Amino acid sequence: MLLRSLVFLVSASASAFAQQIVYDVAHNTTPIEGTWSSGSMNVTTGTTYANPNNKTFSYPTNTGQSFTNEATMWFEVLRFRMYSNGSYPNCPTIVLNWSHGTFQLASNGSILFTPVGDGYQQIQDPCAARSDFVEDYNDTELYQSWQIFTDPTDGPKLHMFAFDGSPEPPMRLLSAMPNMYPNQRLTNASQSPTT
Numbered sequence: 001m002l003l004r005s006l007v008f009l010v011s012a013s014a015s016a017f018a019q020q021i022v023y024d025v026a027h028n029t030t031p032i033e034g035t036w037s038s039g040s041m042n043v044t045t046g047t048t049y050a051n052p053n054n055k056t057f058s059y060p061t062n063t064g065q066s067f068t069n070e071a072t073m074w075f076e077v078l079r080f081r082m083y084s085n086g087s088y089p090n091c092p093t094i095v096l097n098w099s100h101g102t103f104q105l106a107s108n109g110s111i112l113f114t115p116v117g118d119g120y121q122q123i124q125d126p127c128a129a130r131s132d133f134v135e136d137y138n139d140t141e142l143y144q145s146w147q148i149f150t151d152p153t154d155g156p157k158l159h160m161f162a163f164d165g166s167p168e169p170p171m172r173l174l175s176a177m178p179n180m181y182p183n184q185r186l187t188n189a190s191q192s193p194t195t
């Protein structure tokens with residue numbers, strides 16, 4: 001574990017996006033590097049569910065989100081969410097969301113994800129006029145803070161808190177080896193299809 005932390009520190013400081021990475025009890029007990037996944041750990045970044053080259057998705061079995069963080073300060077995220085509306089119980093909105101880019105661990109404890117411009121999302125709302133469409137997604141996301149605890153049963157758990165302090169679902173380490181697309185822009189935004 002110590003060796004992996006050192007490797008992470010050395011390679012991170014060699015990158016153009018080098019940040020001061022804090023390894024202490026308040027921040028984390030293990031490196032943030034690797035592929036993390038919430039809930040039943042069914043959702044994962046990489047080639048399993050997202051096809052950014054043609055902006056399509058296949059469906060994970062369960063909802064959840066997965067973040068991969070790499071030593072080069074590159075990240076990838078995949079989310080599969082379902083929102084229900086009490087007034088229309090038969091019309092859940094389904095969102096599949098993918099992006100990648102660079103991340104920064106700020107000295108004030110926040111984490112900032114800056115996508116590289118080829119992200120996309122699919123929104124399905126069976127009761128809306130536009131019931132199924134794909135759109136570009138390039139939002140910069142700021143999380144106020146993050147922590148990694150090592151749970152005696154579940155192992156390392158990454159907790160992130162949104163800009164307003166509200167907690168994201170905790171994510172467990174799916175694989176210490178980052179599972180992700182290449183660290184570069186894969187498509188041009190102008191190529192995005194809409195159905």
Ligand SMILES: *[C@@H]1O[C@H](CO)[C@@H](O)[C@H](O)[C@H]1NC(C)=O
Nearest residue numbers: 050051052053054055056057
């Ligand atoms: C999109 O790309 C994936 C992965 O290459 C492929 O399996 C899928 O059939 C493609 N879908 C469309 C609609 O082209």
Ligand SMILES: *[C@@H]1O[C@H](CO)[C@@H](O)[C@H](O)[C@H]1NC(C)=O
Nearest residue numbers: 083084085086087088093127
């Ligand atoms: C539920 O649907 C109604 C009608 O479209 C909308 O006004 C309302 O904001 C929705 N509620 C939620 C929580 O999305």
Ligand SMILES: *[C@@H]1O[C@H](CO)[C@@H](O)[C@H](O)[C@H]1NC(C)=O
Nearest residue numbers: 104106107108109110112142
């Ligand atoms: C923390 O740092 C980030 C990145 O520099 C910045 O965007 C954010 O506003 C800062 N948060 C606070 C509470 O100062």
Ligand SMILES: *[C@@H]1O[C@H](CO)[C@@H](O)[C@H](O)[C@H]1NC(C)=O
Nearest residue numbers: 114115116117118138140189
């Ligand atoms: C995506 O967002 C980043 C960060 O805000 C920006 O630098 C980039 O130009 C955006 N790309 C596109 C295609 O909008």
